[in-house]
Amino acid sequence: QTHFLSHPLQAKMSRPVQARRLEGTDKNIWVEFVKLAATYSKVNLGQGFPDFPAPDFLTEAFTRALGGGNHMLHQYTRAFGHPPLVKVLGQLFEKLLGRELDPMTNVMVTVGAYQALFCCFQALVDEGDEVIIIEPFFDCYEAMVKMAGGTPVFVPLRLNPSKDGKLMSSADWQLDPAELASKFSERTKAIVLNSPNNPLGKVFSREELGLMAELCVKHDVLCISDEVYEWLVYDGKQHIRIASLQGMWDRTVTIGSAGKTFSATGWKVGWVVGPDRLLQHLRTVHQNSVYHCATIAQEAVAQGFQRELMLYGKPESYFVQLPKELQQKRDWLVRSLESVGMKPIIPEGTYFLVADISQFKSDVPDVPSSDEPYDYRFTKWMVKNKGLAAIPLSAFYSEAHKNNYTNFIRFCFAKEEATLKAANDILQKWKQEKTST
Ligand code: PMP
Numbered sequence: 001q002t003h004f005l006s007h008p009l010q011a012k013m014s015r016p017v018q019a020r021r022l023e024g025t026d027k028n029i030w031v032e033f034v035k036l037a038a039t040y041s042k043v044n045l046g047q048g049f050p051d052f053p054a055p056d057f058l059t060e061a062f063t064r065a066l067g068g069g070n071h072m073l074h075q076y077t078r079a080f081g082h083p084p085l086v087k088v089l090g091q092l093f094e095k096l097l098g099r100e101l102d103p104m105t106n107v108m109v110t111v112g113a114y115q116a117l118f119c120c121f122q123a124l125v126d127e128g129d130e131v132i133i134i135e136p137f138f139d140c141y142e143a144m145v146k147m148a149g150g151t152p153v154f155v156p157l158r159l160n161p162s163k164d165g166k167l168m169s170s171a172d173w174q175l176d177p178a179e180l181a182s183k184f185s186e187r188t189k190a191i192v193l194n195s196p197n198n199p200l201g202k203v204f205s206r207e208e209l210g211l212m213a214e215l216c217v218k219h220d221v222l223c224i225s226d227e228v229y230e231w232l233v234y235d236g237k238q239h240i241r242i243a244s245l246q247g248m249w250d251r252t253v254t255i256g257s258a259g260k261t262f263s264a265t266g267w268k269v270g271w272v273v274g275p276d277r278l279l280q281h282l283r284t285v286h287q288n289s290v291y292h293c294a295t296i297a298q299e300a301v302a303q304g305f306q307r308e309l310m311l312y313g314k315p316e317s318y319f320v321q322l323p324k325e326l327q328q329k330r331d332w333l334v335r336s337l338e339s340v341g342m343k344p345i346i347p348e349g350t351y352f353l354v355a356d357i358s359q360f361k362s363d364v365p366d367v368p369s370s371d372e373p374y375d376y377r378f379t380k381w382m383v384k385n386k387g388l389a390a391i392p393l394s395a396f397y398s399e400a401h402k403n404n405y406t407n408f409i410r411f412c413f414a415k416e417e418a419t420l421k422a423a424n425d426i427l428q429k430w431k432q433e434k435t436s437t
Pocket of ligand 1: 048111112113114115138194198226228256257258259260265268269270
C-alpha cells in the first residue's frame with residue numbers, strides 16, 4: 001500500500017508499450033470490412049466463406065466425435081496433430097506428391113492455414129531476410145514477414161491487355177520472368193506462392209511454377225506454398241503442387257485448410273506438409289505458441305479425409321462435387337456482373353472473382369485529396385448505399401503499388417443461389433437507376 005501511495009505517478013506508464021515488431025502491422029482490412037458488412041450489408045459477398053452448409057458427412061463426423069463413446073476426444077491430443085488426422089493427410093499427400101511421407105514428421109496440423117503461415121514465417125525468416133511476395137496477395141503475408149523481422153519484396157502479376165473486347169481471365173495476369181528473376185538475391189530467404197491465388201483466382205501454370213522452382217534452386221531459396229484452394233479449380237484445369245517439381249520438395253512447405261476444403265472455415269483446422277528439416281522448426285514455433293488445435297475438429301476432419309481418400313476421383317467425392325457446384329456459381333455471377341457492366345475477370349480457381357468497376361465510377365466520385373484508395377471508397381459506399389459487401393482489390397497490394405489497382409473489387413461466390421440472386425437484384429436495380437438518371 002505505502003509503496004503505491006508514495007509513487008502515485010507510476011500507475012500511468014509513460015514508456016512505449018507496443019513491441020517494435022508490431023510496427024506497421026496494426027491495420028487489418030478484414031477487421032474493418034467485416035465490421036462494415038455486419039453493420040450495413042443485406043448481401044455479403046465480401047469475406048471468403050461459404051454461406052451454404054458444410055457437407056453432411058463432415059458435420060455427422062463431428063456429432064459422432066462429440067457424443068460418441070470416446071470421451072478422450074474432449075482432451076488434449078498430440079501437439080503436432082491428432083494421430084488419425086496426420087495419418088490420413090500423410091496418405092493423401094503421398095498420392096498427391098508422389099513420394100513416401102512420415103505422418104509424424106512430414107505433416108503438422110495447425111489452427112487454420114493462418115497459423116500454418118505464422119509458423120512458417122516465424123520459423124524460417126530472420127531479421128534482414130527478404131521474402132518475395134507475388135502481388136496481389138493474401139494480405140497477412142506482408143504483416144507476418146514484417147513481424148518476423150524480414151523485408152517483403154513485391155513482384156506484381158502483370159496484366160496482359162485484353163483481347164478484342166473478350167472478358168479477361170485470371171490467366172491474363174502473368175509474372176514477367178525477367179522481373180521475377182531480378183527480385184532474387186543472396187538476401188532472399190523465401191518466396192511465397194499462392195496458387196490458386198486469392199484474390200484473382202489465378203491457377204499458376206506448369207511453366208510459371210517451373211520458372212519459380214528454377215530460381216529457388218539457383219538461389220537456394222525456400223518456398224512457402226499456400227494451397228488452401230487446391231480443390232477449387234475450374235474448366236478442367238489442373239492444380240500443380242510446386243513441391244512435386246524437381247528439386248523443390250526439400251525447400252517447400254505446402255499449406256492447406258480444412259476450412260476451405262470442406263466448406264467449414266469456422267473449424268480452423270489447417271496443416272503444413274514438408275520435409276522434416278523444415279517442419280522441425282515450425283514445430284518449435286507451434287509448441288511454444290498455440291501447442292495444438294481442437295481435438296474434436298481434428299477427429300472430424302480426419303474422418304472427412306478418410307471418406308475422400310476412399311472416393312478419390314469418383315463422382316461422389318466432395319473434391320469433385322464442390323468445384324462443379326462452384327463453377328456454376330462462378331458462371332452465374334460472371335453473367336450477372338457482365339450484364340450490368342462490371343467487367344468480371346474470370347477466375348480459374350478459388351471462390352473469388354475480381355471485377356472492374358470503371359463503369360460505375362460516376363456514382364462514387366473520387367476525392368483526389370483522400371489518402372484512401374478509390375476502390376476502398378467505392379466498396380464502402382456500395383455497402384452503405386446498396387447493401388452489397390465486397391472487398392477492394394488494392395487491399396491485396398503493397399502500399400507502394402496500391403494506387404495502380406483501384407478500379408477493381410473482389411466478390412466471393414461461395415454462396416447459396418438465393419444470396420447470388422439477391423446480389424443480382426441489387427446490381428440490376430442499380431444499373432436501372434443509372435440509366436434512368
Ligand atoms: N491463405 C489464403 C490464401 C486464404 O485466402 C485464407 C483464408 N481466407 C487463409 C490462408 C487462411 O485459412 P484458414 O481459414 O484455414 O486459416
